[in-house]
Amino acid sequence: MVLLVTDDDDRVFKALADPTRRFLLDRLFARDGRTLTELESELEMTRFGVMKHLRVLEDAGLVVTRRSGREKLHFLNPVPIRLIHNRWIDKYNERQVSALADLKAQLEEQT
Amino acid sequence: MTSTVENGTTQTVTTQVYRVYIKTSAQAIWDAITQPEWTNRYGYTGYVDYDLRPGGHYRVRPGEEFKSASEAMGNKLPEIIIEGEVLESDPPHRLVTTFKMLMDPEVANEETTRITHEIKEMDGYCSLTLTHELDGAPKLAAILSGSQEEFGAGGGHAWVLSDLKTLLETGSSFANS
Numbered sequence: 001m002v003l004l005v006t007d008d009d010d011r012v013f014k015a016l017a018d019p020t021r022r023f024l025l026d027r028l029f030a031r032d033g034r035t036l037t038e039l040e041s042e043l044e045m046t047r048f049g050v051m052k053h054l055r056v057l058e059d060a061g062l063v064v065t066r067r068s069g070r071e072k073l074h075f076l077n078p079v080p081i082r083l084i085h086n087r088w089i090d091k092y093n094e095r096q097v098s099a100l101a102d103l104k105a106q107l108e109e110q111t
Numbered sequence: 112m113t114s115t116v117e118n119g120t121t122q123t124v125t126t127q128v129y130r131v132y133i134k135t136s137a138q139a140i141w142d143a144i145t146q147p148e149w150t151n152r153y154g155y156t157g158y159v160d161y162d163l164r165p166g167g168h169y170r171v172r173p174g175e176e177f178k179s180a181s182e183a184m185g186n187k188l189p190e191i192i193i194e195g196e197v198l199e200s201d202p203p204h205r206l207v208t209t210f211k212m213l214m215d216p217e218v219a220n221e222e223t224t225r226i227t228h229e230i231k232e233m234d235g236y237c238s239l240t241l242t243h244e245l246d247g248a249p250k251l252a253a254i255l256s257g258s259q260e261e262f263g264a265g266g267g268h269a270w271v272l273s274d275l276k277t278l279l280e281t282g283s284s285f286a287n288s
Contacts, residue, residue: 008132032124032126032127033124033126033128061130061131061132064128064129064130064240066126066128066242068124073124075126075127075128077128077129077130077269078129078257078269079129079130079131079269079272079273081269082266082269082270082272082273083273083276086273086277
């Protein structure tokens with residue numbers, strides 16, 4: 001079971017530090033409440049591999065599962081990201097950060 | 112809004128699920144959800160009024176600050192901004208209510224939705240899982256997902272729950288800072 005306590009941002013950062021796991025979160029962001037079979041079909045990876053990644057996301061609190069009939073649905077839980085946002089982004093002045101993000105988007109659009 | 116394709120059939124999933132871990136007791140979380148002196152201190156604020164038995168009412172009245180801020184933006188709030196019915200109450204672990212937001216006529220005309228709060232005790236902390244079944248309420252779903260935040264609709268459930276955690280663990284919240 002998850003041992004996620006207040007200071008456990010580590011788990012979230014580690015979970016996010018992997019392109020496959022970020023891809024899975026992006027898929028759930030686009031459409032929430034998916035089954036393992038569905039998530040697996042979008043990845044060149046074994047079912048077991050996808051399960052392992054989902055487990056890391058679940059342990060970090062980024063994915064919450066819920067039974068619906070005989071299916072297990074995966075939901076994106078944005079709360080841990082929100083907490084990191086509150087703790088870090090706000091602290092370093094959100095306005096400057098979003099200005100930089102805008103600048104990056106603009107510059108990349110031009111290339 | 113969302114759907115799952117499995118075995119060739121399409122099933123619409125409009126449920127949102129949120130979970131937060133809070134270093135406090137189940138009773139403290141229960142109180143923070145069900146008592147007006149707590150609910151006006153985090154998230155969207157406002158005073159809840161629950162009749163905690165099946166068939167009992169659930170209402171939220173806006174706090175003074177929210178009322179005047181909203182009025183300053185040309186949007187006069189009704190006396191009751193959220194209305195529902197208690198379906199299940201098992202303190203301090205499980206609370207199921209219906210939920211209808213009355214602040215905006217378009218949202219108020221959508222289907223009545225259903226919220227389940229589940230509190231589980233763990234080793235020195237608790238998990239709070241909020242499941243919101245939002246069938247037939249796409250506008251409310253958009254607000255509660257936080258996607259309307261830049262238009263002044265607040266950050267939805269994720270914002271409320273992270274604020275609740277901050278309040279219970281540190282004694283102050285973003286809503287009040």
